[in-house]
Amino acid sequence: MNFITQNDIRDIPKLVQEALELKASPLAYRHLGIGKTLGLLFFNSSLRTRISTQKAAQNLGLESIVLNTNDGWQLEFEDGAVMNVDKAEHVKEAAAVMSQYFDILGIRAFPTLENQVEDYGEKLINAFLKNASVPILNMESSTQHPLQSVADLVTIEEYKAVKKPKIVLSWAPHPKALPQSVANSFAIWTQAAGYDLTITHPKGMELSPNFVGSATVEYDQKKAFEGADFIYTKNWSSFNNYGQSLQNQDDWMVTQEKMNLTNNGYFMHCLPVRRNVVVEDAVLDGSQSLAIQQANNRTFAAQAVLKRMLESL
């Protein structure tokens, strides 16, 4: 069983329940991973994802070994390449070799934000899927961050007061051009879990239609916030004007004034968050912020996914 997109999980609500059960008893399956090894391959640096995934593995008795490619490991991805320049290893060997050392291989690889076709084709992770013989765990790829989305769904499950809360994904200002992956994932996973979603962002910041799905797009942020139960904020760079950021949009910051338009809604963010740029202190430090809880749920989301992967070996 690979864990790459929402399509790898047919029963998302059940996975969310399993994560909550593991949160209640983290060491209940401590022997499931004994004698097995999880490789964690980072093409981009990570804090929360690495630690929460290592913790999840540890709770399952699964050893983890971390690899950072920024130590100078450059991979070739092209078939037939004459490798006489900088790339010392082809993904064919890399994936095949690591499939022998690890029982599950986690991969993080951010998009280039330059080549939309390559990024949305998930070139890197697909090359590993093709060449590896062990299950692949997506620790944030070019277009998705599904472990974050499962943690977000677990958090919504914990805090929702009604079966179908109003969930809003709200674009945020940010000084840098960021991937669309968290936003894409949140959009597609909430809908796959059966929720309705409203997405609000400035014109020009539309997400890929494949991830927007049946969500309502509302360009008026305040209107979107009205009656909302959950506000999920995140910056992303443009999909259509690929990889370009949008600056001088300070009025898209989430403020307490805007939160007052909601149904005493919760504030969500995947962290790290830039205070007083993405969201003002009053909201993040307020009682309705779930950002810290989301980060905690990363452990149990990963543990639920790894548990299923281990059971499928």
Add this chain to the structure above:
Amino acid sequence: MNFITQNDIRDIPKLVQEALELKASPLAYRHLGIGKTLGLLFFNSSLRTRISTQKAAQNLGLESIVLNTNDGWQLEFEDGAVMNVDKAEHVKEAAAVMSQYFDILGIRAFPTLENQVEDYGEKLINAFLKNASVPILNMESSTQHPLQSVADLVTIEEYKAVKKPKIVLSWAPHPKALPQSVANSFAIWTQAAGYDLTITHPKGMELSPNFVGSATVEYDQKKAFEGADFIYTKNWSSFNNYGQSLQNQDDWMVTQEKMNLTNNGYFMHCLPVRRNVVVEDAVLDGSQSLAIQQANNRTFAAQAVLKRMLESL
């Protein structure tokens, strides 16, 4: 229970005894840490501290996960900051999130050596103390290195011939400007443990009065060495002329000739040590050098501290 300064340990001689007991039976409490995780957060690189603390954790069955911030993790510490430049995460989130992943959080953060008020206010470690909800372990902060001091006290306990040996802290030459933390810590912990201390250094290299305490300051190094049972050598930069180093002081190097003035005294250094700058080969390679033993005791000092922290959870 935090472990930040000597004030966190009321019964220092008892802690020293516990470290010696763990040295005799390192695996005696192997199940104390089972299912628990120690986070080791390094804002500055480390060799001895990381390994000895990981070994100590391992001896207690405690898992450890290392984080190095030099992988590009820049934290904001100011309240109310508008985070639109380089800092991607505020210590408020960082500390709160890590408190969920770890049962104990170790932190190493060296001083700036530029801003005395900030350094001696222990800005960074205090920000974690304020925002974390798990115990904090000081792995060398701006002004103290208490794990080193406990290891030093364990070593003195092993080698002292009389109840109240004469202990001398002697400033050493060094090509770089170094923190005062090891010297500060050694001064305050030996006194807190009930020892008399003599500190010798060139004029202008006085330590902070808060750390000197009731120690005797003797500017004549040879006079200080007379009759000493332990010579603890270490460079530090100036406290008063903050962060400035003092060069061309080769005559402060510890030589065998000077050691001959002592009561067949032991030589101590926390390592790493620059040979023939801080101390000449004859002393470091001689039978009275305890530098290697001190490094070994780092494991058991950390283990005694972690054992108490685990028991207090």
Add this chain to the structure above:
Amino acid sequence: MNFITQNDIRDIPKLVQEALELKASPLAYRHLGIGKTLGLLFFNSSLRTRISTQKAAQNLGLESIVLNTNDGWQLEFEDGAVMNVDKAEHVKEAAAVMSQYFDILGIRAFPTLENQVEDYGEKLINAFLKNASVPILNMESSTQHPLQSVADLVTIEEYKAVKKPKIVLSWAPHPKALPQSVANSFAIWTQAAGYDLTITHPKGMELSPNFVGSATVEYDQKKAFEGADFIYTKNWSSFNNYGQSLQNQDDWMVTQEKMNLTNNGYFMHCLPVRRNVVVEDAVLDGSQSLAIQQANNRTFAAQAVLKRMLESL
């Protein structure tokens, strides 16, 4: 028991058998390393060696802790040095201290490729052998890579059809100047294991006579390939014109056409390999390539060696 060269193993065929037994039952000795720690000290970066050695340790219940000196740890090796420049620690202290933290110390340190006397004198690893008090594991030194060679012998044992197959070591083109260590090791270990060896390379690329031993040197690559059962390909820089690479030798690449000269021979390479420079795709992707299997055997080679080292403690 140290593991530095072929001379540390008197019964190489038996060690190969032990590796194969461990491959069949990797967890059979899971309790041998309990409570013990393996230090892995990398002066040069590593992928396969680090992971396979960590896996091997893990299979034996042995904890491993990794140290990378490129985090800024510069060692002094000269006796009597006045350490007032860049080196902060002498190997005397480094080795003695690590001998207290670790039960076995693995070291990787590549050659300078500038100073043949220093490299072939194995200056660095010998300094550790001299100053450490625990067994040393060679994870690739200036002149040898014995863990690779044991894995290679295990692979040959698995695939050989006759008792004394024809084994050929064939020099390969490469854009960079590489160490001779893998080639040296393969040459000396195959012969120590009782095999005949043919080495083929362009004139000027002779290996050190100490490693060539009784091998046949054949400058005509095609002639060398005739009737071969195993073709082991690897680039190395010149021993005589020390450290110099030889460029524009594309005709030394291993092709399917050349492989057709062999006795349906197997292709071997230690990886990483530059496709279509060292070997053409058709060979590496063909059914006779053993490169992936060799990488897998790295785990069991390391495990067989570590098992013996643990038993000798």
